[in-house]
Amino acid sequence: MSVPCRTLGNVRIALVAGASTGGLVRPLRDDGTLAGPAESVPDLAAYVAAQEAAGQVRWVWRAGRLDYARLLRSGARVSRCHDVELVGALLAARDGQANPASVGIAGVPRRGDVQPADTEPAALPFDAGDAPEPDGPARLATLIAAHADQLARIGTDPHPAKFALLAAAESAGALAAVEMSAAGLPWRADVHDQLLTGLLGARPPVITGPALRPARLAELAGRITAELGASRPVNPESRTQLLRALTAAGIRVSSTRSAVLRQLDHPVIPLLLEYKELTRLHAANGWSWLDAWVSGGRFRPEYVVGGVVSGRWASRGGGALQIPRLLRRAVVADPGWTLVVADAAQLEPRVLAALADDRSFAQAAAAGDLYAAIAAAIGGDRSQAKVALLSAMYGGSGGDGGRSLALLRRRFPQAAAFVESAARAGEEGHVVRSVLGRACPPPSAAWRTLTSESADPDEARDPGAAAATRARGRFTRNFVVQASAADWALVMLALLRTRLGGGPTATAVPQSGQPELVFFQHDEVIVHCPIERAAEVSTAVQHAAAEATGLVFGDTGVSFPMTTAVVGCYADAK
DNA sequence: CGGAGACGCGCG
DNA sequence: AAAGCGCGCGTCTCCG
Structure with missing residues (x-):
C-alpha cells in the first residue's frame, strides 16, 4: 500500500480505474501539473479511503457518475472532486460549442453521440470502455491533460473565481447524486399500494396482451361512454375518440386538456376530469412503477x-x-x-433581487413572505403580486396581471431592467450567463436563418420570425434567473x-x-x-x-x- | 412493427 | 390582443 502523499497546499490526485479492482493514480499540483510519478494500485477503493482519511484530496477523474459510483459500491466515500466530463460541458457551453451535452473530455464526443459532420473522428481514449489495462497510462495522460486544459480555461474567464466555484459545485453535485441514488428515498410500497387500491380498486391481474384497466377506471370509462350517448365504448385516453364523441354530444371544444374541460358545464365533465386524474396516477406511478423503481424500501432514481x-x-x-x-x-x-x-x-424572485442589486426589491426580499411584501409595495393582493412577478421572470405580459406588472416595473425599475436586458440579449441572438457563469446555449442555425436580417421584421408580414425572436427573449430572460437559482x-x-x-x-x-x-x-x-x-x-x-x-x-x-x-x-x- | 411527434400532465 | 420558463414520461397517432 502506498504512502499517502502530503505536500503544502491542496492535493489533487488523478485517477483512472482499471478493469478490475485496481487503477492508476498520479498526484497533481493545484495548477494541474505533475507532482509525482504515476502509480498502479491494486485496490483503488482502499487507496482512496486511505488518502481521504489522511487529509484533503481533490480527486480528478473522468466522471463521478462512473468513477465514483464504482468506488462507492466498494465503500469508498470522497469529499471533493474535479469532474472532467461536467466541467468540460460547462466550458463547452461557455465557449460557444453548439451542443455541449454531446461533448466529452477535451472536446472528444462521448460514445453514442452523433459525430458532427465537420469534425474529424477522434480517438476515444476514455471510451475504449471494455479495453483492458494496457490503455491505462494513455487514459491517465489524457485525463491529466484535459484537467490542466480546463484549469487554464477557467483561469481565462472574466470571473475565474466564480467559474471555479461553479466547476467545484457541479463536481460536488455529481458526488451527491451518486450518493443519493445509492441511499435511495425511503419509500413504503405498502402505503403506496393502499393508496392505489383505495383510488383505483384492486390491482388488475398482470396478463400478456393489452393491460386491463383497474375497476374504478373501467367503471368511469363506461359511465363516460353512456353520458356521451356513444354507441361504442369511448376510450377517454384517445384524444381523437374523445373529441369525436364530445362533438357528437354537442360539446364544442378545441382540446381535451383538463383546464379546457373544466370550463364546461356538462355532466360528463366531472367524470372525465376524475378519469384523467386517476389514469395519470395509474400510468405514471401505478403498480408497475412500484415494481420497477422501489425495492428494499427505497426509491432509487438516477439523477x-x-x-x-x-x-x-x-x-x-x-x-x-x-x-x-x-x-x-x-x-x-x-x-x-x-x-x-x-x-x-x-x-427565484429573491435571486432576481440579488442579481439586479435592486435595493427596494432587496428590502422586500428581506421579509419572510416576499410576495406579501411586494403586494404591499405595489398596492395589490398577494396573488396578484405573485402572478406579476412570475410574469416578469417568464416573459408574460400579464393578462389580468398586466396592471400589476406595470406597477412592478415602476416600483422596482432595476429588477425590471435586469430581466428586460437579458430578454433583449436573447432576442439579438446573444448568449447570457448565470451569476456563476453558466452559459445558455446559442441560438440554433434554424433560429438564425429565421430571424436573420433578410427576414421581415414586420410581424404582420413575417409572424414566424417575430415569434421566434420573442421566444428566445423569454428563454434568456428566464435563464438568468433560473440558472442563477440553480447555482x-x-x-x-x-x-x-x-x-x-x-x-x-x-x-x-x-x-x-x-x-x-x-x-x-x-x-x-x-x-x-x-x-x-x-x-x-x-x-x-x-x-x-x-x-x-x-x-x-x-x-x-x-x-x-x-x-x-x-x-x-x-x-x-x- | 418501430420510431417520431403531438399532446397532456406531473414537478419546480 | 394574447401568451409567458424549464424538465420526464406515458399514450395515442401517423408514417415509413
Missing part, C-alpha cells in the same frame, strides 16, 4: 447532473423530479428516523453535503446513524436522519444556505431563508 441547460438536475427513469404530491404519503422515515425537508422559500441551490447542496459528512475529511461508508441526503429537487432537499439528530441537521441547512448566499452573491441585502420541516412523512412537510 442527471447538469441535465437541464439552466444547471438544474434532470432524472432518468422513474420520474424522480415529478413525484405527485399525493404519493408523498408513501415517503416515510425508517423507525427511529425522521425526514428533514428543507425548501428555499421563493428562491445557489447547487452550492447550498454541496455545502450541506460537506456539513452532514461531519467535515471535509469525513470518509468511509456512512456509519449507521449518519444523516444522509436522500432527495434534491431544484430548491428542495430531504435529509433522512435519526430523530435525535434532526435539530443538528436543520441547523446545518441554515448554515449551508447562508454560506451559499455569501459565496454566490457576495454582500447582498437579500436573504435566502430555508423552511425546514421535521416530519415522519414527506406529505406532512407542506
Whole structure:
C-alpha cells in the first residue's frame, strides 16, 4: 500500500480505474501539473479511503457518475472532486460549442453521440470502455491533460473565481447524486399500494396482451361512454375518440386538456376530469412503477447532473423530479428516523433581487413572505403580486396581471431592467450567463436563418420570425434567473453535503446513524436522519444556505431563508 | 412493427 | 390582443 502523499497546499490526485479492482493514480499540483510519478494500485477503493482519511484530496477523474459510483459500491466515500466530463460541458457551453451535452473530455464526443459532420473522428481514449489495462497510462495522460486544459480555461474567464466555484459545485453535485441514488428515498410500497387500491380498486391481474384497466377506471370509462350517448365504448385516453364523441354530444371544444374541460358545464365533465386524474396516477406511478423503481424500501432514481441547460438536475427513469404530491404519503422515515425537508422559500424572485442589486426589491426580499411584501409595495393582493412577478421572470405580459406588472416595473425599475436586458440579449441572438457563469446555449442555425436580417421584421408580414425572436427573449430572460437559482441551490447542496459528512475529511461508508441526503429537487432537499439528530441537521441547512448566499452573491441585502420541516412523512412537510 | 411527434400532465 | 420558463414520461397517432 502506498504512502499517502502530503505536500503544502491542496492535493489533487488523478485517477483512472482499471478493469478490475485496481487503477492508476498520479498526484497533481493545484495548477494541474505533475507532482509525482504515476502509480498502479491494486485496490483503488482502499487507496482512496486511505488518502481521504489522511487529509484533503481533490480527486480528478473522468466522471463521478462512473468513477465514483464504482468506488462507492466498494465503500469508498470522497469529499471533493474535479469532474472532467461536467466541467468540460460547462466550458463547452461557455465557449460557444453548439451542443455541449454531446461533448466529452477535451472536446472528444462521448460514445453514442452523433459525430458532427465537420469534425474529424477522434480517438476515444476514455471510451475504449471494455479495453483492458494496457490503455491505462494513455487514459491517465489524457485525463491529466484535459484537467490542466480546463484549469487554464477557467483561469481565462472574466470571473475565474466564480467559474471555479461553479466547476467545484457541479463536481460536488455529481458526488451527491451518486450518493443519493445509492441511499435511495425511503419509500413504503405498502402505503403506496393502499393508496392505489383505495383510488383505483384492486390491482388488475398482470396478463400478456393489452393491460386491463383497474375497476374504478373501467367503471368511469363506461359511465363516460353512456353520458356521451356513444354507441361504442369511448376510450377517454384517445384524444381523437374523445373529441369525436364530445362533438357528437354537442360539446364544442378545441382540446381535451383538463383546464379546457373544466370550463364546461356538462355532466360528463366531472367524470372525465376524475378519469384523467386517476389514469395519470395509474400510468405514471401505478403498480408497475412500484415494481420497477422501489425495492428494499427505497426509491432509487438516477439523477442527471447538469441535465437541464439552466444547471438544474434532470432524472432518468422513474420520474424522480415529478413525484405527485399525493404519493408523498408513501415517503416515510425508517423507525427511529425522521425526514428533514428543507425548501428555499421563493428562491427565484429573491435571486432576481440579488442579481439586479435592486435595493427596494432587496428590502422586500428581506421579509419572510416576499410576495406579501411586494403586494404591499405595489398596492395589490398577494396573488396578484405573485402572478406579476412570475410574469416578469417568464416573459408574460400579464393578462389580468398586466396592471400589476406595470406597477412592478415602476416600483422596482432595476429588477425590471435586469430581466428586460437579458430578454433583449436573447432576442439579438446573444448568449447570457448565470451569476456563476453558466452559459445558455446559442441560438440554433434554424433560429438564425429565421430571424436573420433578410427576414421581415414586420410581424404582420413575417409572424414566424417575430415569434421566434420573442421566444428566445423569454428563454434568456428566464435563464438568468433560473440558472442563477440553480447555482445557489447547487452550492447550498454541496455545502450541506460537506456539513452532514461531519467535515471535509469525513470518509468511509456512512456509519449507521449518519444523516444522509436522500432527495434534491431544484430548491428542495430531504435529509433522512435519526430523530435525535434532526435539530443538528436543520441547523446545518441554515448554515449551508447562508454560506451559499455569501459565496454566490457576495454582500447582498437579500436573504435566502430555508423552511425546514421535521416530519415522519414527506406529505406532512407542506 | 418501430420510431417520431403531438399532446397532456406531473414537478419546480 | 394574447401568451409567458424549464424538465420526464406515458399514450395515442401517423408514417415509413
